[in-house]
Amino acid sequence: MLRLHTYFRSSAAFRVRIALHLKGLEFEAVPVHLLRGGGEQHTPDYRAKNPLGTVPTLIDNAATLTQSLAMIEYLDETHPQPPLMPADALDRARVRALAQTIACDIHPLNNLRVLNYLKDVMGADQTARDTWYRHWVENGLAGVESLLANDARTGLFCHGDAPTLADCCLLPQVFNARRLNCDLSAMPVIARIVGQCEAVAAFQRAMPGVQVDAPLDPAT
Amino acid sequence: MLRLHTYFRSSAAFRVRIALHLKGLEFEAVPVHLLRGGGEQHTPDYRAKNPLGTVPTLIDNAATLTQSLAMIEYLDETHPQPPLMPADALDRARVRALAQTIACDIHPLNNLRVLNYLKDVMGADQTARDTWYRHWVENGLAGVESLLANDARTGLFCHGDAPTLADCCLLPQVFNARRLNCDLSAMPVIARIVGQCEAVAAFQRAMPGVQVDAPLDPAT
Numbered sequence: 263m264l265r266l267h268t269y270f271r272s273s274a275a276f277r278v279r280i281a282l283h284l285k286g287l288e289f290e291a292v293p294v295h296l297l298r299g300g301g302e303q304h305t306p307d308y309r310a311k312n313p314l315g316t317v318p319t320l321i322d323n324a325a326t327l328t329q330s331l332a333m334i335e336y337l338d339e340t341h342p343q344p345p346l347m348p349a350d351a352l353d354r355a356r357v358r359a360l361a362q363t364i365a366c367d368i369h370p371l372n373n374l375r376v377l378n379y380l381k382d383v384m385g386a387d388q389t390a391r392d393t394w395y396r397h398w399v400e401n402g403l404a405g406v407e408s409l410l411a412n413d414a415r416t417g418l419f420c421h422g423d424a425p426t427l428a429d430c431c432l433l434p435q436v437f438n439a440r441r442l443n444c445d446l447s448a449m450p451v452i453a454r455i456v457g458q459c460e461a462v463a464a465f466q467r468a469m470p471g472v473q474v475d476a477p478l479d480p481a482t
Numbered sequence: 483m484l485r486l487h488t489y490f491r492s493s494a495a496f497r498v499r500i501a502l503h504l505k506g507l508e509f510e511a512v513p514v515h516l517l518r519g520g521g522e523q524h525t526p527d528y529r530a531k532n533p534l535g536t537v538p539t540l541i542d543n544a545a546t547l548t549q550s551l552a553m554i555e556y557l558d559e560t561h562p563q564p565p566l567m568p569a570d571a572l573d574r575a576r577v578r579a580l581a582q583t584i585a586c587d588i589h590p591l592n593n594l595r596v597l598n599y600l601k602d603v604m605g606a607d608q609t610a611r612d613t614w615y616r617h618w619v620e621n622g623l624a625g626v627e628s629l630l631a632n633d634a635r636t637g638l639f640c641h642g643d644a645p646t647l648a649d650c651c652l653l654p655q656v657f658n659a660r661r662l663n664c665d666l667s668a669m670p671v672i673a674r675i676v677g678q679c680e681a682v683a684a685f686q687r688a689m690p691g692v693q694v695d696a697p698l699d700p701a702t
Contacts, residue, residue: 313628314587325572328629329586332578339571351559352545358552362585366549367534370590379617390604397599408533409548 264289265321267311269296270473273369274330275318276434279468281334284425285341293475296374331365334427346427357421360409360428364435368402372438392442399444403435407449416451418458425462433459437470484509485541487531489516490693493589494550495538496654499688501554504645505561513695516594551578551585554647566647577641580629580648584655588622592658612662619664623655627669636671638678645682653679657690
């Protein structure tokens with residue numbers, strides 16, 4: 263039995279939802295509301311599962327897993343079809359590097375806890391926070407665009423013609439970037455690949471707006 | 483031929499140096515000075531290898547690899563002995579999660595480009611930057627401590643009794659934390675494991691102070 267502690271808008275949970283749906287795996291989605299009541303991720307019960315208080319957490323029977331990229335590789339190792347990682351070591355390194363460029367270089371700077379710190383501790387106003395957000399997303403995704411555009415291994419998706427771990431990371435990051443009006447106009451390869459992802463049912467089913475915990479009114 | 487573009491004080495390069503030495507692999511270290519001349523990582527020549535302008539970059543003959551964790555898994559796949567990843571899928575997920583807690587949740591908030599942005603764009607003074615640094619390191623490492631302390635798979639090292647990818651990440655993060663006077667007093671498991679790492683020649687050879695590009699005067 264797979265259970266995913268998730269928040270509809272969490273980029274990291276979004277990645278794992280994509281992987282679960284690409285694998286065709288049934289899972290129970292347990293919402294963790296990051297804003298309600300000071301953040302449900304901070305409750306002792308949740309922290310016992312995930313000491314960092316981050317979302318998502320994946321439960322596979324008796325096992326508890328943290329970190330979205332580790333979860334996706336675990337799902338790929340335990341449910342190999344369809345593969346989300348290439349077979350060759352150099353190709354695997356490329357897919358991991360694309361995923362980590364998003365998961366290590368871009369996303370950590372823009373998640374809720376960091377934006378909250380900028381606001382509450384450093385007193386950064388909305389404009390300063392938006393500028394911060396766009397700076398890291400636009401610079402980081404420009405790097406991803408370059409890695410994709412200058413490598414013959416890029417196909418319909420980030421690596422070849424089927425989705426991999428890299429695509430599980432790319433769509434959520436671009437979804438967030440668009441929501442915050444980042445300028446992605448000079449990133450045609452990213453736009454093309456994201457369009458490809460958006461046409462796949464597994465990606466569609468993982469989108470924030472269709473999750474059980476998504477608000478009925480998208481403006482809330 | 484392995485070539486590592488490295489900076490002595492880069493935490494991510496430090497991780498890869500540890501892995502290379504644990505594997506007993508010869509490599510050429512090519513220093514990239516992150517501070518000199520506006521940052522050698524921003525030159526067109528370096529950006530052609532690594533579009534993000536991050537350190538390290540690993541060259542293996544004709545192949546160019548970015549992202550330290552991807553590099554270490556690549557080295558482990560192409561040079562399996564001694565293994566830096568466990569054989570079991572759940573154990574692999576645990577080691578990756580420990581590594582990613584450091585590489586995704588802690589380190590990205592504290593590297594040079596972020597501290598420079600806080601200073602140059604947001605006008606944060608030294609005290610505000612130090613408080614920021616310690617906040618993410620102390621909270622993040624407290625989570626790592628909890629993951630280590632509450633799991634019977636923790637051994638002499640983060641996972642079992644031999645170094646893994648997780649230890650390649652832990653020592654550099656703790657090294658930086660100590661340099662910035664973070665309070666790690668409530669983290670006895672981390673202290674014990676780091677002590678274990680520091681007694682191993684491969685970790686010693688990877689330390690910032692003994693790199694070719696380390697200044698003779700450690701205060702500089």
